[in-house]
Amino acid sequence: MAVMQATLPRRILSTPTAGPLAALILACAFFAFKSDQFLTGGNFSLIIQQVMVVGTLAIGQTLIILTAGIDLSNGAIMAFGGIVMTKLAVENGLPPLLAIAAGLAVCAAFGLANGLLVMKINLPPFIVTLGMLNVVFALTHIYSQDQTVTNLPPAMTFLGQTFRVGGTNVTYGSLLTILLFLLFAYLLSQTAWGRHVYALGNSPEVARLTGIRTRRLIVGVYTLAGLVYGIAALLLVSRTGVGDPQAGQTDNLDSITAVVLGGTSLFGGRGTVLGTLIGALIVGVFRNGLQLMGVPSIYQTLITGILVILAVTVDQLSRRRTR
Amino acid sequence: MTPVLQARGLVKRYGHVTALDGADFDLMPGEVLAVIGDNGAGKTSLIKALTGALQPDEGEILLDGKPVRFRDPLEARRQGIETVYQDLAVAASLDIATNMFLGREVRKRGPLGTVFRMLDKKRMREESARHMEDLKIGLRSLTQPVESLSGGQRQGVAVARAVAWASNVVVMDEPTAALGVKESGQVLDMIRRVRDRGTPVVLISHNMPHVFEIADRIHVQRLGRRVAQLKPADHNMAEVVAIMTGAMTVTDGKAVVADKGAAEAIGLS
Incomplete structure (x- = not known):
């Protein structure tokens, strides 16, 4: 057959994750050079723990951005889901697994509501999820009465526990996050x-x-994203050990940052979920590396912002080239 | 010979506007039928009714002589009627093979396909390559995204997809409108090849030279009805345009001046 496969260099260049991956490797090389604590298993395990909640939110965000939508409500939905599961288990005495299932269902229901509003009334996703952000934020504070839920049953924080891989402690939550990324990539x-x-x-x-x-x-996409936010809620609860009504307030924007840094186009239709994992890791590596170098945290935010603008510029320029 | 696709007395009203006013339509086996008409003549409504994109208020549609009713485009496609839309043909960031099979993906055999829903990308690529070769569409690679192709090649992918799935009819809505001269020529060649393989083609076009170059017959639509069925060999372009605009009418196969002023204005009497 006269149809040839694309050559290897061409394939690499046309792979949207090539740029983000190169950026991640460069960043790692830089910080490894600057700090000898950086390149250790323990430090990488820490980075993954630091990015797993936002990373999981970013999986749902990727799905929605791929459909040319955007979700501003995901952090708020996660916070509400966390309060629901912990309150049901601690204050209403529900078995932990049932409480977790209820939290997941509530998050999926908010996703469904977003999806129905976008689909039925044909509203822009930006507006729908901006409204939902406020609704869910308020509901979280009303339902929790601004109280943090503590004394969680051990089954609820299981994902925060660790197992050892070659001398490094890895949390079950990190493993679940990686598996989720692989599942959605598939x-x-x-x-x-x-x-x-x-x-x-x-x-x-x-x-x-x-x-x-x-x-x-x-x-379906919005509902599935909601379910993923529910899993993020469980990861958050098991990492912090509490149900916190204040949680996740900037996570909506952080998840968008991860998606964009990972090479997914905000215009929809282009991008990958593994790119998003790389994007989340880029943020994590910069935060962690700059911290190890003793750079004040406000500069971490500054650099993340510059990276996002760079990533969007690259996306825009590459789109112009192909048009 | 039974027409492949036929319509009798189609009526479609939108409030006070009558888009189709008793329109007839006949497509014979193995022909390229051009549908022409001024803006507002009901071309688009006619084609939409034939491809399931709108439901007529009255009249009937027959496929191979049997009455059919399409509630949506999907039902028409299931009956082997494929439509190529002018600029809504392909998903830009997806590759050629994916576009060919979009909405009709093939999964792997065995549990990989049934349980894990895994796509059989290799098979879809191979079949796409075969279809592209049939229509002599030369492409470097089937894994390149459609947005990296030229307008003509893109249209080629859309045509190849329609032909691959069309068991009865291919309908093309202004397939050359957005293309340059050379690319238009490629698409016209493709239409010929489709016809030569035995699939009749309905071509909606404003471009008279293209219509005269490729059509076996011309369906002239005016004021919501078919006012003439012509053979390009029997008429010149000016006459056809005159019939289309109502300056002439067809009586016993001959074009006759109907509106003297209008006919003079276009230099026909």
Whole structure:
């Protein structure tokens, strides 16, 4: 057959995660040179623990951004889910697993609500989720009466416990986060559902005309994202050991940062969930490395901001080139 | 010979506006039928009714002589009627093979496909390559995203997809409107090849030279109805345009001046 495969260099160049990966490796090399504590198993385990909550939120965010949407409510949904699970278990005496399931269901329900509003009334996702952010934030504080939930049953913080891999302590939560990334990478790249998500992000009309049930797909994506936020809530609860109504207030923007740094286009239809993992790690590595170098934390924020603007600029320029 | 696709007395009203006013339509096996008409003549409504994108208020549609009813485009596609839309044809960031199979993906055999829903990308690539070769669309790689292709190649992918799945009819809505001269030529060649393989093509076009170059017959739509069915060989372009605009009418196969002023204005009498 006369059809050739793309050559290897071309494939690497056309891989959207190549740039972010190069940036991550460069950053690691730089910090390894600057601090001898950086390149240790313990430090990497710490970085992963630091990024796993935002990273998990960013998985849901990636799904939604791939459909050319955006979700400002994910951190708030996670905080509410965390309060629901911990309160049900501690104050209502529900078995921990049941309480966790209820928290996951509540988060999925908020995702469903976002999806229905976007699909049925055809509102811009930015506005829908901005409204939802405020609604859920308020509900969290009303329901928790601004009280932190403590004395959690051990089953609820299980994911915060560690096991040893070659002399390094790794939390079960880190493992779950990595598995989630792999699962969604598989779903997006190897299944028809994934292809349809990309097609929808390219153009809803094209997707519809090829026979994809776009309305059902949108609602499904937002609901699934909500469920993932529920898992992020569980990770957060097990990492901090409490149900905190103040949690996750900047995580919506941090998750968008991870997605964008990972090379996913805010215009939809382009990007990968493994890119998002790299994006989350870039943020984590910069924070951690600068901290090890003794740079004040406000400069970490400054540098993250510059990185985001750089990433979006690269995306915009590469789009212009292909048009 | 039974027409492949036929419509009788289609009516479609939008409030006070009548888009289709008893329109007929006949597509014969193995032909390229051009549908022409001024803006507002009901071309688009007619095509949408035939491809399931709108439901007529009255009239009937027959496929191979049997009455059919399409509630949405998907039902028409299931009956082997494929449509290529002018600029809504392909998903830009996805590769060619993925676009060919979009909405009709093939999964792997065995548990990998049934349990893990894994796509059979190799098979989809191979089949895409075969279809592209059939239509002589030369492409370097089927894994390159469609957005890296030229407009003509992109249209080629859309046409190849339609042809691959169309068992009865291919409908093309202004397939050359956005293309340059050379690329338009490639698309016209492709339409010929589709016809030569035995699939009839309905071509909606404003471009008279293209219509005359490729159509076996011309369906002229005016004021919501078919006012003439012509063979390009029997008429010149000016006459066809005159019929389309109502300056001439067709009686016993001959074009006759109907509106003297209008006919003179375009230099036809």
